[in-house]
Amino acid sequence: MSLIEEFIDRYTKEYDFYGRAANLVAQILENDLRSSGVRCIVSHRAKEVERLKDKCIQRNSEKSYESVEGIFKDIVDLAGVRVALYFPGELELVDKAITRLFDQWDTKRIFPGAEEVPEGRSFSGYSAVHYRVQPREKFIGDADKRYLKARVEIQVASVLMHAWSEVQHDLTYKQMAGDLSSEEHSILDQLNGLVLAGEISLRLLQEAGEARVARTGANFLNHYELAAHLLRHANDALAEPVGDSGLGKVDDLFALLKRLNMTTPADLAKYLESLHGAVAERPLAEQVVDALLAEDSARYAIYNDIRSASNSPHVDSSDAARDTANAMLEFLQDWVELETTLNDLAQQSGVSRRSTMPVANLVRILDIPYGIGDEIDLLRRMRNDVVHLRREFSVAEFDDATKRIKHINAMLKGGGAHVAINP
Known part of the structure; x- marks a missing residue:
């Protein structure tokens, strides 16, 4: 068995691993991008065995592989995710999301590089950014911890550029009947120019839409x-x-x-x-x-x-879930009463003419003794976790917090806590 055949045999056995790793990364990224308003198509795949074999044969002629591990190290896109942006202007947003969501095990690659602009062509060719990442533990469930060491390549480009890239890649690198003619290269170059012009149009379209919304x-x-x-x-x-x-x-x-x-x-x-x-x-x-x-x-x-x-x-309709929901509702209702009391005190003291002000601001502005300010701040953080679903709380935790809110609210309303304006 040759070195490449040994590599392909091992990869075939691990194919499902790479497919699942790509799927996990794609899910994490797509959920984040869609939620935050980035328009894109996110796809994923493990590299097809036959296409991988062709790539190994081609690269081996240049690199002369010496081990199976060397091939694994060289082929970085066994697990791949593709982000096809509707609007190229949102590339920076995707860059920040990838940086926040994943660990990067290699420097991102920006195409075209200065050394990669094709000679004899009018246009720059493939334009994209490639990231080499690994999932972060906090975004992975316990059943998928084995994929934390998986290496996944994320390719980010416009939908137009991805389409052109597929055509160009299949014709240029998988041509079985000899090299492309000069005419075919010229047509690909012309299509590349149309794609780049299309990306400019997409940027203008995005700006026009934003102007309309404004x-x-x-x-x-x-x-x-x-x-x-x-x-x-x-x-x-x-x-x-x-x-x-x-x-x-x-x-x-x-x-x-x-x-x-x-x-x-x-x-x-x-x-x-x-x-x-x-x-x-x-x-x-x-x-x-x-x-x-x-x-x-x-x-x-x-x-x-x-x-x-x-x-x-x-929806969980169990008795335990209903008890938790009722306890949460009581907590929020009492929190709203506390917010109202604090805003009333601010208006009475002449601190604010607004009917509502963020509680964090009120805690800083109003001088509330006996450590009540710190207590309110802790309850505010709990309220934020509840409202924005950052973590779950038990019935006992809700009940305890509700009692603390009622006590603080009673003190503030009854004058038990002498409120003054911080200098």
């Missing part, structure tokens, strides 16, 4: 347009640019806005005024959701339905 009376047609609006507003208003990693669950925010019949930039304007740049702790979508919920406590139930539907399609 008009006061226009409705957000989907969460992608909402995401673009949030990014543009945040990048104008905040000190640093905000990527998709700072957007959060824009799809759930869009669902809430639809339920509230608030789907225009004008409807959203006042809730964007208090956005802050600490998006790693609280993404933009969460900040807007919190502002909406603080304005009307009845919206908690609506948003809870939305989040539950998007994260748990199969």
